[in-house]
Amino acid sequence: MPTPHAPPEPHAPPKPPEPPDQAVPPAPRTPQESVDPPRPTSLEAHGLYLSYDGFTALHDVSLTVPPAKVTALVGPNGAGKSSLFHCLAGALRPDRGRIVFGGRDITRVPAHARTRIGVARTFQQLAVFPTLTVAENVRVGAERGRVRDPAASDRALRLFELDSVRDRPAEGLPTGTLRRVELARALAGDPHVLLLDEPAAGLDTAEVAALARILRALAADGTALLVVEHDLDLVAGLADRVYVLTAGRVVASGPADQVLDPRPAPEGGPP
Numbered sequence: 001m002p003t004p005h006a007p008p009e010p011h012a013p014p015k016p017p018e019p020p021d022q023a024v025p026p027a028p029r030t031p032q033e034s035v036d037p038p039r040p041t042s043l044e045a046h047g048l049y050l051s052y053d054g055f056t057a058l059h060d061v062s063l064t065v066p067p068a069k070v071t072a073l074v075g076p077n078g079a080g081k082s083s084l085f086h087c088l089a090g091a092l093r094p095d096r097g098r099i100v101f102g103g104r105d106i107t108r109v110p111a112h113a114r115t116r117i118g119v120a121r122t123f124q125q126l127a128v129f130p131t132l133t134v135a136e137n138v139r140v141g142a143e144r145g146r147v148r149d150p151a152a153s154d155r156a157l158r159l160f161e162l163d164s165v166r167d168r169p170a171e172g173l174p175t176g177t178l179r180r181v182e183l184a185r186a187l188a189g190d191p192h193v194l195l196l197d198e199p200a201a202g203l204d205t206a207e208v209a210a211l212a213r214i215l216r217a218l219a220a221d222g223t224a225l226l227v228v229e230h231d232l233d234l235v236a237g238l239a240d241r242v243y244v245l246t247a248g249r250v251v252a253s254g255p256a257d258q259v260l261d262p263r264p265a266p267e268g269g270p271p
């Protein structure tokens with residue numbers, strides 16, 4: 001039975017960066033590439049099927065996460081959102097179908113190698129290293145993402161307004177701050193694609209608004225973003241395209257204002 005890979009063990013020290021994966025040539029990138037948009041690298045799922053002990057959790061699911069756009073994945077509990085997310089991140093391998101990144105089939109590429117070629121993710125359950133400082137946590141993300149430029153971590157810390165807490169251990173910081181640490185860590189690796197699993201969970205209204213601004217800025221800079229999110233107000237204001245998953249199938253997709261349940265028309269108005 002497939003199970004998602006566990007997030008990094010919260011109390012374990014970070015693993016050292018792994019050697020380059022010979023089987024997966026990295027997408028062409030340079031240290032300067034982060035300031036050279038656009039980066040036309042899409043992540044695509046084609047006809048994915050996934051089952052757990054005979055229960056089909058994903059049924060012929062296709063989706064595209066294009067560069068410079070925010071794509072959202074919504075649906076009721078148990079719809080298969082996490083299953084699809086794990087397939088895209090490489091933590092689960094689909095039974096059938098293909099995952100394609102920048103034109104290459106990466107279906108069999110494991111999660112850690114996907115991070116190195118530019119597909120970064122965050123976790124629904126916060127997975128920061130509690131004894132490391134905020135800056136050290138973010139540097140782990142830079143190392144995982146093949147970024148050697150120390151300025152990349154500093155940029156991510158600044159973007160998520162973490163400079164004032166950069167030397168504090170992650171342990172004991174508020175949830176909203178830790179969520180930003182996790183986002184900064186994912187971004188520090190200079191990913192082409194950012195997969196965000198409920199990024200607004202535990203954030204207050206002001207933090208959600210700030211998050212939306214940052215995510216829009218990242219998309220404007222060329223990053224492909226996928227957001228799995230229950231907060232439909234955030235999705236409505238953020239996403240360029242929304243996929244609705246129900247019982248393991250994509251039942252609707254399109255621009256947010258067309259796909260998300262519109263308010264009922266006023267009585268006597270047009271049908």
Ligand SMILES: Nc1ncnc2c1ncn2[C@@H]1O[C@H](COP(=O)(O)OP(=O)(O)OP(=O)(O)O)[C@@H](O)[C@H]1O
Nearest residue numbers: 002003052057075076077078079080081082083084
């Ligand atoms: N490891 C597993 N073993 C067996 N069934 C699983 C497993 N993981 C998920 N499922 C089942 O697969 C279906 C899809 O689950 P999934 O977690 O992907 O949905 P979801 O849309 O992310 O739900 P939620 O919004 O509640 O997180 C559900 O019916 C769930 O019970």
